Amino acid sequence: MAPLLVGFGAQSVTRAVSSLFEAAESGQAPSGGTSNFRDMLADLATSASQSVQAAEKVSASALHGKASAREVAETLIQAEQSLQTALAVRDKLVAALQEISRMPI
Amino acid sequence: MVESAILQLTHRHAQWLMARQKVLSENIAHASSPGYRAIDVEPFEKLVAAGGLDLRATSPRHLRIAQDGTRAIGTRVQRAFETSHSGNTVSLDQQLVTANEVKQAYMLNSSIVKSLNRLLSSAIKG
Amino acid sequence: MIDPIQTSFRVASSGLYAQSMRMRVVSENIANAYTSAADAASDPYRRKTVTFGDELSRSEGVRYVGVRQIGVDMSPFRLTHDPGNPAANGKGEVKMPNVDPVLELADLREANHGYQANLQVIRQARDLFSLTLDLLKA
Numbered sequence: 627m628a629p630l631l632v633g634f635g636a637q638s639v640t641r642a643v644s645s646l647f648e649a650a651e652s653g654q655a656p657s658g659g660t661s662n663f664r665d666m667l668a669d670l671a672t673s674a675s676q677s678v679q680a681a682e683k684v685s686a687s688a689l690h691g692k693a694s695a696r697e698v699a700e701t702l703i704q705a706e707q708s709l710q711t712a713l714a715v716r717d718k719l720v721a722a723l724q725e726i727s728r729m730p731i
Numbered sequence: 732m733v734e735s736a737i738l739q740l741t742h743r744h745a746q747w748l749m750a751r752q753k754v755l756s757e758n759i760a761h762a763s764s765p766g767y768r769a770i771d772v773e774p775f776e777k778l779v780a781a782g783g784l785d786l787r788a789t790s791p792r793h794l795r796i797a798q799d800g801t802r803a804i805g806t807r808v809q810r811a812f813e814t815s816h817s818g819n820t821v822s823l824d825q826q827l828v829t830a831n832e833v834k835q836a837y838m839l840n841s842s843i844v845k846s847l848n849r850l851l852s853s854a855i856k857g
Numbered sequence: 858m859i860d861p862i863q864t865s866f867r868v869a870s871s872g873l874y875a876q877s878m879r880m881r882v883v884s885e886n887i888a889n890a891y892t893s894a895a896d897a898a899s900d901p902y903r904r905k906t907v908t909f910g911d912e913l914s915r916s917e918g919v920r921y922v923g924v925r926q927i928g929v930d931m932s933p934f935r936l937t938h939d940p941g942n943p944a945a946n947g948k949g950e951v952k953m954p955n956v957d958p959v960l961e962l963a964d965l966r967e968a969n970h971g972y973q974a975n976l977q978v979i980r981q982a983r984d985l986f987s988l989t990l991d992l993l994k995a
Contacts, residue, residue: 678850682737685843689744690776695839702846709854749861752985753919756865756978760872760922762971763879764909823974830981841988 667715674712677705740779741844747775748837750804755829758821765817769809769826778804862989864917865982871921872975878924879907879968883961890956894944901944902954904930930955 681701687693734742751772761767811820882905889902910925932955940949 681850682735682847685847686737686740688839688843689740689836690779695842698839698843702843702850705850706846706853709850713853752865752982753861753868753917756868756872756982757919759971759974759978760868760875761909761911761920762872762974763876763967764911764922767911823970827974827977830978834981834984837985837988841992844992 667719670708670712670715674705674708677701677708681705737847738844741840741847743779744775744840745837747772747778747804748833748840750806751829751833754806755826755833758826759823761819762821762823762826763819765819767819767821769811769821770806771809771829773805773807859917861917862982862986864914864919865985866979867917868919868921869975869978869982871923872978873972875909875922875924876968876972876975878927879909880965880972882907882927883965883968886954886956887958887961887965890954890958890961893939893942893951893953897944897946899944901934901952902956904932904954904956906930 681698681704684693684697684701688695688698754770754772758769809820812825813822814820886904892902894901906928908925908928910923911920912923913920934952934955936950937953938949939945939951942951944951
């Protein structure tokens with residue numbers, strides 16, 4: 627039985643990407659539009675975390691000889707892309723917040 | 732810091748591959764030795780199922796006591812496909828095929844480790 | 858602690874050494890296969906043999922191979938009829954070395970095959986080491 631594959635890597639991904647969601651939440655006016663944006667960010671984080679977990683799982687299978695090198699490459703590439711996307715959106719969010727904080731009141 | 736499950740697995744897999752490399756080095760070195768029986772390592776699945784990274788309890792199947800991390804990886808006599816008149820069961824062709832398997836598996840292992848580390852780094856650094 | 862790749866190198870080296878010693882002895886047998894003695898009272902070249910042995914290294918968990926001894930084959934000499942030969946006996950027979958070149962060549966081929974295989978192990982150990990170092994690069 628393969629050991630439970632909850633990767634430290636996957637948890638970091640979730641943490642890293644969602645770390646600013648709290649900041650995003652705090653300054654927003656309550657409206658349908660805002661929660662959709664927050665949900666979208668949360669989805670990106672989850673999706674990235676899930677692809678990393680999937681990549682880890684396929685990697686483990688490959689080490690046991692049950693998956694091909696090709697499958698490993700594909701899932702790892704997918705995980706990298708999901709992660710890059712989530713991180714890019716987070717970075718944009720950080721930049722936007724910084725701009726907002728610089729606005730004269 | 733605790734290593735993630737997948738990195739623990741790649742670590743164990745690498746140890747298994749190193750043990751296998753040693754075993755086939757020995758088989759090939761003894762290819763002309765009268766009476767020598769070719770050996771192989773226990774399958775990787777068996778090692779993972781046994782669990783634990785340090786099995787201190789000795790077992791009759793642990794023919795080797797090594798101090799290089801391959802300590803608990805048991806070996807066993809290989810089924811002989813051919814035996815020379817002197818009792819030697821090493822087939823060089825078979826050994827070289829196994830050698831190739833070890834190399835490929837090691838390449839896969841190190842690629843996985845590199846990629847996962849890269850993923851982790853970018854997640855932390857952003 | 859000894860690196861398992863180092864161990865692989867060393868075991869393969871012991872194999873290389875053993876097979877090359879064997880090839881040396883076999884070559885000597887072949888070179889002297891047709892050399893008769895100086896006179897009828899002396900013996901011609903006697904075939905040499907190589908005996909392999911092994912040595913266990915507990916710390917590395919492997920057995921090295923080695924040349925335990927270079928022995929002499931005491932099987933009888935071949936007799937050829939050659940009355941003109943200075944080593945001929947009363948019956949015109951000459952003792953010739955107990956070497957069969959055909960068998961020796963087969964031995965040589967096998968030794969070479971073994972030598973090449975050990976060389977392959979060394980190449981592989983080197984590649985594995987290289988791959989390991991690559992882990993430290995980007």
